[in-house]
Amino acid sequence: MTQPIEDYALIGDLMTSGLVGRDGSLDWLCLPRFDSGACFARLLGDEENGHWRLAPLDAAADEQCTRRAYADGSLVLESFWETDTGTVKVIDFMPQRDVAVAPDVIRIVEGVSGRVRMRSTLRLRFDYGHVVPWVRRSDGDRVAVAGPDSVWFRSEPPVRTWGEANSTCSQFPIAAGQRVAFVLTWHPSHEPRPAPCDPFEALDECLADWAEWTSQCRYEGPYREAVTRSLITLKALTYAPTGGIAAAATTSLPEELGGVRNWDYRYCWLRDATLTLGSLVATGFLDEARAWRAWLLRAVAGDPADLQIMYGIAGERRIPEAELPWLRGYASSAPVRVGNAAVDQLQLDVYGEVLDSLHLARSAGLAAEPHAWNIQLALLDFLEQNWRRPDEGLWEVRGPRRHFVHSKVMAWVAADRAVRALEKDPSLPGDVERWRVMRDEVHRDVCEKGYDPERNTFTQYYGSRELDAATLLIPRVGFLPADDPRVIGTVDAVREELGRSGLVRRYSTEGPSVDGLPGDEGAFLACSFWLTDALHLTGRDKEARDLFERLLSVRNDVGLLAEEYDPIAGRQLGNFPQAFSHVGLVNTALTLATGEPPAAPDEDGRPSDAPDAPDPAGR
Secondary structure: OOOOHHHEEEEEOOOOEEEEEOOOEEEEEEOOOOOOOEEEOHHHOOHHHOEEEEEEOOOOOOOOOOEEEEOOOOOOEEEEEEOOOEEEEEEEEOOOOOOOOOOEEEEEEEEEEEEEEEEEEEEOOHHHHOEOOEEEEEOOEEEEEEOOEEEEEEEEOOOOOEEEOOEEEEEEEEEOOOEEEEEEEEEEOOOOOOOOOOHHHHHHHHHHHHHHHHOOOOOOOOOHHHHHHHHHHHHHOEEOOOOEEOOEOOEOOOOOOOOOOOOEOOOEEOOHHHHHHHHHHHOOOHHHHHHHHHHHHHHHOOOHHHOOOEEOOOOOOOOOOEEOOOOOOHHHOOOOEEOOHHHHOOOOHHHHHHHHHHHHHHHOOOOOOOOHHHHHHHHHHHHHHHOOOOEOOOOOOOOOOEOEHHHHHHHHHHHHHHHHHHHHOOOOOOOHHHHHHHHHHHHHHHHHHOEEOOOOEEOOEOOOOOOOHHHHHHHHHOOOOOOOHHHHHHHHHHHHHHEEOOEEOOOOOOOOOOOOOOOOOOEEHHHHHHHHHHHHHOOOHHHHHHHHHHHHHHOOOOOOOOOEEEOOOOEEEOOOOEHHHHHHHHHHHHHHHHOOOOOOOOOOOOOOOOOOOOOOOOO
16 A cells, blocks of 8 residues: 555655654665665555564554654654554654764664554665565674675664564564664675664764754744754755755655656755755754855856756766666656756756855855855856756756746846845956846846736746746846736736646646646645745735645645645645755745745845836736
């Protein structure tokens, strides 16, 4: 039986992560990094592709825990099982670690009342559920080896294990006050066994680490619990050695059940930079903001023509895409993909997003990197020569290149942020008048070719009548003020034409779709947060708050969001948990609390000769 995506909870150690279902099964785990091969891949296949279930012995295969929650301000998951004979708590977590330390998954069973018999079924399958390891005993523990991968499995106090159907099984009673810990440790098979950790000390240290981190949060506004949980999720998706933030913990969770829109999101997207930096800076997490900016500067260094839209979590450039035919896909949504071919696309908006993020870092007072401004000038030089080209756009369409309005708007943002920087600090090298000319030209081009005066809305691309939820960002980035009739018209048109039960799709997938793919998709949660921002900025505060609270209700029981949501079926869709969705939640909460987005420009950056907004009726 396929569990709904929202039935999963995240655990992680700031280098990788796993997903634990409400049924007590760890169904997704990549070791030792987010983008490594999964040793549990039941999420995208079936039980034979690897999982680890820990639940009461008498629990049915599809039975779920009674309740669960994260320990306050942490990523330590506590699941309670109430049975006829007693109650137990299962504590799932991964201790934070240094890069030289082997990753551990620790599961502690704690008796709460009565007496409950428990069962553990561990089925390891390396290489995304494809390779059955050789399992043997060693010093009372189990060790599984296949090629480069090795996993040690032990319990404390020791629990008897046996082999059954290519799995390692155990049964044991647990009474009130007793605790039994299981520890799974990965390491390269050519290296000696890592020193074992004390699972109970590791739990105390993990809770203390998370408590210390969350204490830095300076957000005290409305919806603080939701904001804090989203910030913890962003931290959990951060690859600590480099500061890179993975877009999601998974690959190939579908945007349409049974469909082909299944992509690998375990990499770092440049366009996430500005929105993520804004949320980190505004909530007090300056160390994470500095680390993200440092990752960004390393990733984009080099020839601006070679700039990619995404990189590996350590800045790797090669992310070849392949399909895994032995996995049937979540809810039979095939193919399952690893890697992402969109890495080779031309997406001109990322230049604006990079320059906007570095402008934000400078405005927030982060100490300047000596080479950062020269990198920005090089990127801007390239963009000045190339912004007129068609591209694949921020939605990474796999159809023909087009002149996407959002890409042009972000080219304007790039020039605008350079002008602002030079006006504020004339000692910086650069020709401010040159960038003013570029800014003015891009602005005129977008207003003439990307705006439909008959419907009073900006369109998806030049010459199109289709709409794009990305145009909701126009007031946020300062391209036009929020009270401009063209902005208000665009907000209304997107809401009307792309709305789905009150939420918003990215664009229309009906008829010949711009993305070149068959099928449909759900409402895009980040876009729905953008609509909330746009409603607030255009003076419709009650509607904005109502929509925000509707979006909060979409979160699962532990506060997590996927990429999309099907409001008809009431199901989360797409990769999970999704950083873009959680960044949207944080930034919208900040917008509602402070009155403006955390990355809002300090003044309207329109050119001085920009035309007034036309009458919506075209008169």
